[in-house]
Amino acid sequence: xxDDDVPTPRPSTIDPRxxxxxxxxxxxxxxxxDEDEDEERTAEPRLDxxxxxxxxxxxxxxxxxxxxxxxxxxxxxxxxxxxxxxRLGQRSADHPAPVDEAPGGPTLASAPAAAQPPARRTASxxxxxxxAGPADRASFFAEQxxxxxxxxxxxxxxxxxxxxxxxxxxxxxxxxIFLAIILLTKLASxxxxxxxxxxxxxxxxxxxxxxxxxxxxxxxxxxxxWSTVGAALLGAACLLLPGVLGMLGLWTLLRxxxxxxxxxxxxxxxxxxxxxxxxxxxxxxxxxxxxxxIAAGLPAPKVMLLDGQIANAAVVGSGPDDAVVVVSxxxxxxxxxxxxxxxxxxxxxxxGNGDLGIALSMVxxxxxxxxxxxLLDALISSSARQTLWRLWAVVRDTEGRDAALRAAxxxxxxxxxxxxxxxEDVDIVLGNDESRHRELRGVGGWLLKVRVWALFPIxxxxxxxxxxxxxxVFALISPLLAWTWRTRRFLADATAVxxxxxxxxxxxxxxxLLARGGGIRGGAWADHLxxxxxxVTDRARAREADVAELQAEVERESGGTSGVDRxxxxxxxxxxxxxxxxxxxxxxxxxxxxxxxxxxxVSVHPSLQSRLKRLRAMGAHVDEAALAGPRRWSAxxxxxxAAMSPLIALIVFLLGIVVLLSTGLVLxxxxxxxxxxxxxxxxxx
Amino acid sequence: MLSVVLxxxxxxxxxxxxxxxxxxxxxxxxxxxxxxxxxxxxxxDVQLKRxxxxxxxxxxxxxxxxxxxREVLDRVTQARSSAIAAGDDVAARAAAxxxxxxxxxxxxxxxxxxxxxxxxxNMLMLQEELSSTENRIAFARQHYNDAVMGYNTAQQQFPAVxxxxxxxxxxxxxxxxxxxxxxxxxxxxx
Numbered sequence: 110x111x112d113d114d115v116p117t118p119r120p121s122t123i124d125p126r127x128x129x130x131x132x133x134x135x136x137x138x139x140x141x142x143d144e145d146e147d148e149e150r151t152a153e154p155r156l157d158x159x160x161x162x163x164x165x166x167x168x169x170x171x172x173x174x175x176x177x178x179x180x181x182x183x184x185x186x187x188x189x190x191x192x193x194x195x196r197l198g199q200r201s202a203d204h205p206a207p208v209d210e211a212p213g214g215p216t217l218a219s220a221p222a223a224a225q226p227p228a229r230r231t232a233s234x235x236x237x238x239x240x241a242g243p244a245d246r247a248s249f250f251a252e253q254x255x256x257x258x259x260x261x262x263x264x265x266x267x268x269x270x271x272x273x274x275x276x277x278x279x280x281x282x283x284x285x286i287f288l289a290i291i292l293l294t295k296l297a298s299x300x301x302x303x304x305x306x307x308x309x310x311x312x313x314x315x316x317x318x319x320x321x322x323x324x325x326x327x328x329x330x331x332x333x334x335w336s337t338v339g340a341a342l343l344g345a346a347c348l349l350l351p352g353v354l355g356m357l358g359l360w361t362l363l364r365x366x367x368x369x370x371x372x373x374x375x376x377x378x379x380x381x382x383x384x385x386x387x388x389x390x391x392x393x394x395x396x397x398x399x400x401x402x403i404a405a406g407l408p409a410p411k412v413m414l415l416d417g418q419i420a421n422a423a424v425v426g427s428g429p430d431d432a433v434v435v436v437s438x439x440x441x442x443x444x445x446x447x448x449x450x451x452x453x454x455x456x457x458x459x460x461g462n463g464d465l466g467i468a469l470s471m472v473x474x475x476x477x478x479x480x481x482x483x484l485l486d487a488l489i490s491s492s493a494r495q496t497l498w499r500l501w502a503v504v505r506d507t508e509g510r511d512a513a514l515r516a517a518x519x520x521x522x523x524x525x526x527x528x529x530x531x532x533e534d535v536d537i538v539l540g541n542d543e544s545r546h547r548e549l550r551g552v553g554g555w556l557l558k559v560r561v562w563a564l565f566p567i568x569x570x571x572x573x574x575x576x577x578x579x580x581x582v583f584a585l586i587s588p589l590l591a592w593t594w595r596t597r598r599f600l601a602d603a604t605a606v607x608x609x610x611x612x613x614x615x616x617x618x619x620x621x622l623l624a625r626g627g628g629i630r631g632g633a634w635a636d637h638l639x640x641x642x643x644x645v646t647d648r649a650r651a652r653e654a655d656v657a658e659l660q661a662e663v664e665r666e667s668g669g670t671s672g673v674d675r676x677x678x679x680x681x682x683x684x685x686x687x688x689x690x691x692x693x694x695x696x697x698x699x700x701x702x703x704x705x706x707x708x709x710x711v712s713v714h715p716s717l718q719s720r721l722k723r724l725r726a727m728g729a730h731v732d733e734a735a736l737a738g739p740r741r742w743s744a745x746x747x748x749x750x751a752a753m754s755p756l757i758a759l760i761v762f763l764l765g766i767v768v769l770l771s772t773g774l775v776l777x778x779x780x781x782x783x784x785x786x787x788x789x790x791x792x793x794x
Numbered sequence: 795m796l797s798v799v800l801x802x803x804x805x806x807x808x809x810x811x812x813x814x815x816x817x818x819x820x821x822x823x824x825x826x827x828x829x830x831x832x833x834x835x836x837x838x839d840v841q842l843k844r845x846x847x848x849x850x851x852x853x854x855x856x857x858x859x860x861x862x863x864r865e866v867l868d869r870v871t872q873a874r875s876s877a878i879a880a881g882d883d884v885a886a887r888a889a890a891x892x893x894x895x896x897x898x899x900x901x902x903x904x905x906x907x908x909x910x911x912x913x914x915x916n917m918l919m920l921q922e923e924l925s926s927t928e929n930r931i932a933f934a935r936q937h938y939n940d941a942v943m944g945y946n947t948a949q950q951q952f953p954a955v956x957x958x959x960x961x962x963x964x965x966x967x968x969x970x971x972x973x974x975x976x977x978x979x980x981x982x983x984x
Binding site for chain 1 (some may be wrong): 919923937940
C-alpha cells in the first residue's frame with residue numbers, strides 16, 4: 110500500500126529561506142544588494158508576523174488540514190526578492206529551489222547535509238506542517254470550490270436558455286424528421302413486413318399533436334379539464350422532442366468532429382513557431398511549462414511562441430493530450446520567472462480543469478445552430494447551398510488539406526451562418542433581384558416558383574425561428590456563455606495559485622498584462638483561450654506598441670543624424686509600417702471573430718481588476734492603483750444608466766415579445782407541413 | 795396483500811440499487827485517487843533521476859574553468875554516485891539526495907567567483923536546467939501532497955469513511971518535516 114512505501118525526504122516549508130536570511134542577511138551578489146535592500150525592509154515585519162503566527166497556529170491546531178503544503182518559500186515579499194534573483198538566472202547558485210531537500214544556503218552548505226542524515230520518521234504521519242502566510246487569507250481550495258459552484262449554476266441557466274432558444278428551430282425541424290421517418294418506414298415495409306403496431310404508434314402521435322388544438326379550443330369555452338391538458342402536454346412533447354433530440358445529436362456529432370481535428374493548423378494560423386532551445390528565455394519558458402504540468406499532474410503541453418509586440422498567452426486544443434500553449438515572445442521579455450510561472454500556471458490550470466472541453470462545447474452550440482440554419486436556408490438560398498457544399502467538401506477533404514485546417518474552415522463556415530438570413534430564391538421569385546430576373550424564364554423558372562411557394566410555410570417558419578434564435582443568442586445565450594466562461598477564468602486563477610503557491614507571481618503577471626497585454630492579431634477567434642482578452646483597448650494598445658517600436662527603429666537608423674536625413678528615415682519607417690499594417694490586416698481577416706463572443710456584447714474575460722481582487726484575497730500583494738483601473742463608475746454614468754433604463758426595459762420587453770410571437774407564429778406555420786406529413790402518412794399506410 | 799409485499803420488495807430493490815450505485819461511484823473514485831497518489835509518487839523519482847543525469851554535464855561544463863576547485867567538484871560527483879547507489883532504502887536515499895543538493899549548491903556558490911562562468915551562455919543554460927530540476931522535484935512533491943490530501947479527504951468523508959478502510963484503502967502520508975530541530979526553526983526569536 111501507499112503508506113508503506115512513502116519515504117521521508119524532507120521538504121522544508123518556510124524555514125530554509127527564513128533561516129538563510131537570519132544566518133546571512135547580506136546577499137552574495139554585491140551588485141544586487143540595493144534592490145534587495147528595499148524588499149528586505151518591507152519583508153521584515155511581515156516575516157515576523159508570519160513566523161509568530163505560524164507558531165501560534167501550529168500550537169493551537171497541530172492537526173489542522175493544509176491549505177498550503179510544502180511550498181511557501183516564494184510566497185510573500187520574499188518571493189519578490191527571489192524573483193529578482195531568478196530573473197538574473199542566478200537562483201540556484203545562492204538560493205535553494207522553493208523546496209529543498211536540505212535546508213540552508215551556502216552558510217549551511219559548509220556543513221554537509223550528509224553529516225546530519227534525516228532521521229527516518231517512524232511514528233504515524235505527523236501533523237501537516239501548517240504554513241501561515243498570506244495565502245491563508247482565503248484558501249485557494251475554497252476559492253476553487255466557489256468558482257466551480259458558480260460554473261455549475263451558470264451552466265444550468267445557459268443550458269436552459271439554449272434549449273429555449275432552440276425550441277422554435279426544432280419545431281421547424283420536427284415535421285422534416287417525421288416525414289423522413291414515415292418515408293423510411295414505407296421503404297422498409299417494401300422489404301420486410303412492418304407490424305401493424307408501428308403505423309398505430311405513428312397515428313397516436315398524430316392524435317396527441319391534434320390534442321393541442323383540442324385543448325386550445327376547449328380553453329375558449331371555459332375551464333379545461335386536466336386530462337385535456339395532459340394530452341396537450343404529451344402532444345407538445347411529441348412535437349418538440351424529435352427536433353430537440355435531432356439537434357442534440359447534431360451537437361454531439363459536431364463536437365466530436367471538431368475535437369478529433371486537432372489544433373496544429375490553428376496554431377500555425379497564428380504564425381506561431383517552435384521555441385529556440387538555444388535561447389535562455391525560451392528554454393526557461395519550456396521549463397516553466399513543464400514544471401507547472403508536473404505540479405498539476407498533467408502531461409506537459411507543447412509550447413509555441415509568437416513574435417510580436419503584444420504580451421499574451423493562450424492554450425488551444427481539445428484536451429490535456431493535444432493542448433498547445435502559445436506564448437508571445439513579448440511576454441517573456443517583459444516578465445521575470447515568477448510572473449511567467451504565474452501566467453503559465455493559469456494556462457496549465459485551465460487544461461487541468463477541463464476548460465478546453467468546455468470551450469469546445471460552448472462553441473459547438475453556436476455551430477450547431479449555424480448548421481441547422483444553413484440546412485433550412487438551403488431550401489431557398491443558393492449561398493446556403495454553396496456553404497453546405499463547401500462544408501461537405503471540407504469534411505470529405507477533397508482538397509487534401511490538414512485535418513486541423515479543415516476543421517477550422519468548417520468551424521468558420523458554420524460560425525458565420527448563425528446570424529445569417531438569406532433567401533435569394535425568394536427574392537428572385539418575388540422579382541426583388543433584377544439581375545437574376547431571367548432565371549424565372551422557362552421550365553427552370555417554373556420549377557423555382559413551385560419550390561419556393563411549396564416550401565413557403567417552412568421557410569417562413571424558419572425565418573421566424575431564426576429571428577427568435579438570433580434575439581435569444583444576442584440577449585441571453587451569448588452573455589450567459591461569456592459569464593460561464595468568466596467563472597472558468599477565476600477558477601484557473603485560483604488553481605494557478607494552488608500550482609505555484611505564489612499568488613504574487615500571477616498577480617504581478619496580470620498587472621504586467623494590464624499594461625502591455627492585448628489581443629494577438631489573428632487570434633481573435635480564440636480570444637476566450639487567452640489569459641487576458643483583447644477587449645476594446647486592443648487596437649489602441651497595439652498601435653501604441655507599434656509607435657514605440659517605430660520610434661526605436663527611427664532612432665536606430667538615423668543614428669544621430671538630424672534635419673532632412675532624419676526626416677527621410679522617418680518617412681521610410683512610416684511607409685514600411687503602413688505596408689506591414691496592410692499585410693497584417695489582410696492576414697487576420699480570414700479568422701478574426703471570437704466564436705463564443707461572436708454576437709456578444711459581454712466580454713468573455715472578467716476585468717483584470719476583479720481578477721486581481723480575487724488574487725489579493727488569496728494573499729497576493731496588489732497595488733491599490735492597479736485595482737482602481739481606468740473603468741470606475743462615475744456619478745454621470747449612473748445618471749446615464751438611470752435615464753436609459755426605461756428604454757432598455759422597453760427593448761428587453763420588445764425582444765421578449767418578438768421571441769414569443771415568432772415562436773407562436775412558427776407553431777401556426779408548422780401546422781401546414783404537419784398536416785401534409787399526416788396526409789402523406791395516411792396515403793402511404 | 796400480495797401487492798403490498800411486491801411493493802415492499804420493489805422498494806427494497808430500488809434502495810439497494812441506489813446504494814450499490816453510490817458505492818460503485820465512490821469506490822471507483824477512491825481507486826482513481828489512489829492511483830493518482832502512486833503516480834505522483836513515482837513522478838518524484840523521475841525528477842530525481844533527471845537531476846542525476848544532469849550532474850555530469852554540470853561538472854563537465856565547469857571543470858575547465860574551475861581547475862582549483864577539485865574538491866568541490868569531487869564532492870558533487872561523489873554525492874551523485876552515492877545517490878544513484880543508494881538504492882531503495884528510503885532513509886539512505888533521502889540523505890544521499892540531500893547531500894547532492896548541498897554539494898551542488900556549494901558548487902554554484904563557488905562558481906559565483908568566476909566571472910567567466912557567470913557570463914558563460916552554456917553555464918547559464920545549465921544553471922537554468924538545474925534550477926528547473928530542483929523546481930520540478932519541488933512541484934512533484936507538491937503535487938504528491940495535493941494528491942494525498944485529496945485521497946485522504948475522499949476516504950474520510952461520509953459515506954466513504956464507512957467502508958473505505960474495510961476495502962483496503964489506507965490513508966497516504968504526505969511529505970512532512972521529519973527532523974524536529976528543523977521544525978523548531980521558526981521559533982527563533984529576532
